[in-house]
Amino acid sequence: DMARQARRPHQCYAEGLDERHLRQLTLVRDLQGAAQNGELTLVYQPQLEMRSGHLVSVEALMRWRHPELGFIPPDEFIILAERSGLIQGMTAWMLETVCAQLAAWEAEGMPLAVAVNLSAQDINDPGLPGRIADCLARQGLSSAHLRLEITESAIMQDPEHASEQLTRLRETGLRIAVDDFGTGYSSLAQLKRLPVQELKIDKSFILRLAESPDDEIIVRSTIELAHNLGLEVVAEGVETPASRVLLEALGCDLLQGYLFSRPLPPDELLTWARTRRSCPTGAAP
Numbered sequence: 001d002m003a004r005q006a007r008r009p010h011q012c013y014a015e016g017l018d019e020r021h022l023r024q025l026t027l028v029r030d031l032q033g034a035a036q037n038g039e040l041t042l043v044y045q046p047q048l049e050m051r052s053g054h055l056v057s058v059e060a061l062m063r064w065r066h067p068e069l070g071f072i073p074p075d076e077f078i079i080l081a082e083r084s085g086l087i088q089g090m091t092a093w094m095l096e097t098v099c100a101q102l103a104a105w106e107a108e109g110m111p112l113a114v115a116v117n118l119s120a121q122d123i124n125d126p127g128l129p130g131r132i133a134d135c136l137a138r139q140g141l142s143s144a145h146l147r148l149e150i151t152e153s154a155i156m157q158d159p160e161h162a163s164e165q166l167t168r169l170r171e172t173g174l175r176i177a178v179d180d181f182g183t184g185y186s187s188l189a190q191l192k193r194l195p196v197q198e199l200k201i202d203k204s205f206i207l208r209l210a211e212s213p214d215d216e217i218i219v220r221s222t223i224e225l226a227h228n229l230g231l232e233v234v235a236e237g238v239e240t241p242a243s244r245v246l247l248e249a250l251g252c253d254l255l256q257g258y259l260f261s262r263p264l265p266p267d268e269l270l271t272w273a274r275t276r277r278s279c280p281t282g283a284a285p
C-alpha cells in the first residue's frame with residue numbers, strides 16, 4: 001500500500017522533528033498526488049552522435065513544481081519517492097507520457113528515441129517489461145524508440161538479480177545503458193555479464209575534463225574499456241568546447257550537455273531540432 005508506506009516516516013521522526021525532516025515529510029505527502037495534479041512534467045535533453053553531430057535521442061528528465069515550495073530538484077524528490085514506495089507509480093506515469101510524446105513527435109515528422117531513467121525498485125518490479133511493452137504497443141511504437149538508463153549503483157545493490165531483470169528487458173528489444181558510470185564500484189567481470197549496450201560516464205568526470213589530467217585518464221580508459229567490451233559510450237555534462245574536442249579525440253560515441261542544450265520542454269525541443277537541422281554546424285549555443 002503506497003499511502004501507508006509514505007506515512008511511515010512520521011513514526012521515525014516523531015521526536016526531534018527538524019526543518020529538514022519536516023520538508024521531507026511534506027514532500028513525500030504531496031508527491032503522492034503530484035502526477036494527478038499536473039505538477040509533474042518531463043523535459044528532454046538532446047544526445048548527439050559524435051561523428052555525425054546528428055540528434056539521435058533525448059533523455060527524459062522529470063520536473064516537479066510544488067504549488068507552495070516551487071521547483072524541487074530531482075536529486076531531492078527521486079530519492080524520497082524511492083524510499084517511500086512512490087517511484088513505481090511515477091515511473092508508470094513517466095512511461096505513459098514519454099510514449100505519447102514519442103507518437104506526437106513522430107506525427108510531426110521528428111522520429112526520436114527517448115532514454116528514460118529507472119530506479120532499482122523499477123527493475124525489481126516483475127511487471128515492468130510487460131507494462132513497457134503495453135505502453136509502446138498502445139502508441140504503435142517499436143521498442144527501438146525507448147532506451148533505459150539504470151545507474152551503476154542501482155545495479156550494484158543486487159547485481160545477480162539486476163542482471164536477470166535486465167535480461168528480460170533486453171529480450172523485449174530495449175537498449176540499456178549503465179548511468180553515472182564510474183561512481184558505483186562495479187568490477188570489470190560484473191560489467192561484462194550485464195546485458196547492456198551503453199555506458200554513460202558520470203558528469204563528475206566530464207565537467208572539468210579539459211583542466212583535469214586525472215579525469216582525462218579515467219575517461220580515456222573508460223572509453224577504451226567500454227569499446228573493448230563492445231559497448232557505446234555517452235558523456236553527460238559536456239559544458240565546454242574544450243571538453244567536446246577532447247571527447248571527440250578520445251572517440252566518445254554520444255555527447256550530452258549544456259554546450260548543446262539544456263533539458264527542454266517538448267515544443268522547445270522540436271524548435272531546437274528544426275533550427276539545428278537547417279544549420280547543422282551550429283552546435284555551440
Ligand code: C2E
Binds near residue numbers: 060075118179237
Ligand atoms: P541523470 O540520469 O544522470 O541525468 C543527468 C543529469 O545531468 C540531469 O540532471 C541533467 O539536467 C544534468 N546535466 C545534463 N547536462 C549537464 C551539463 O552540461 N552540466 C551539468 N551541470 N548538468 C548537466 P537532473 O535533470 O537534475 O536530474 C538529476 C537526476 O535525477 C538524474 O541524473 C536521474 O538520476 C534522476 N532523475 C531525473 N528524472 C528521473 C526519472 O524520471 N526517473 C528516475 N528514476 N530518476 C530520474
Ligand code: MG
Binds near residue numbers: 059117
Ligand atoms: Mg540518466
Ligand code: MG
Binds near residue numbers: 180202203236
Ligand atoms: Mg547520469
Ligand code: MG
Binds near residue numbers: 180
Ligand atoms: Mg545522475
